[in-house]
Amino acid sequence: MNRQRISLSIIVVSFALGGMIILHNLPGKPDAALAAIERAIPTEAGRADFRVQSKNLTQAVDLELVDLDSQIISCDANVDGMVSGIGSMSGSCVSAQSVSAASVKGRYMGGQCCSALTDTKEYHENLKKLQAYKDMPDIVLDPMHTPVEIAEKWIDYDHTTMLTPTEQKIYDDAYTISKEKPCCCKCWHYYVNEGIAKKMIQDGTYTAQQIAAYWDASDICGA
Numbered sequence: 001m002n003r004q005r006i007s008l009s010i011i012v013v014s015f016a017l018g019g020m021i022i023l024h025n026l027p028g029k030p031d032a033a034l035a036a037i038e039r040a041i042p043t044e045a046g047r048a049d050f051r052v053q054s055k056n057l058t059q060a061v062d063l064e065l066v067d068l069d070s071q072i073i074s075c076d077a078n079v080d081g082m083v084s085g086i087g088s089m090s091g092s093c094v095s096a097q098s099v100s101a102a103s104v105k106g107r108y109m110g111g112q113c114c115s116a117l118t119d120t121k122e123y124h125e126n127l128k129k130l131q132a133y134k135d136m137p138d139i140v141l142d143p144m145h146t147p148v149e150i151a152e153k154w155i156d157y158d159h160t161t162m163l164t165p166t167e168q169k170i171y172d173d174a175y176t177i178s179k180e181k182p183c184c185c186k187c188w189h190y191y192v193n194e195g196i197a198k199k200m201i202q203d204g205t206y207t208a209q210q211i212a213a214y215w216d217a218s219d220i221c222g223a
Helices: 003-008 032-040 044-053 063-069 080-084 121-133 148-160 165-177 188-203 208-217
Strands: none
Touching: 032 044, 044 063, 080 148, 121 208, 148 188, 165 188, 165 208, 188 208
């Protein structure tokens, strides 16, 4: 094998989570190893995000992003199908294709429902900010890896909990302060964050400013 043929061969080196998948191939040409990774991602929304991150399967992708692509990406507000393991959820802004519970068994409710995440810097900054809330039972400290059962708990809490006028004022103040609000659209994550806020208010533990800060740090939309 001559030097030219060696330079055109595919070399794959995988590091631990957070590393890079390093591939050498003809510039601008889809890479077979990246294509294999894309096929292993369980949802069309996740595959769409991966294609953006890899620039149509031509560039290396952080393994952490691949993990995020492999979670349950949906804008649906009903997670019952995921909990039962036999239903489905609608897709997202990234892809309208529905998500089968069977295809994502063992996965978490994830993010990137509006666009692909290409830089994890802000995501990690937000994870640090969310640690300020760790004393609250069942609080979601990594919204892009939200356990399905925890999502269901907070959605149910939101739907069954009414605030008093005084409590509603705290909620409204948090809503005004927050840049993100509970979420950018009324998906599963919106109702999870709304339920968490109601619990924070009813327990008298957090102020409107702290609730707004929690919402802002739990953004899952993507880039």
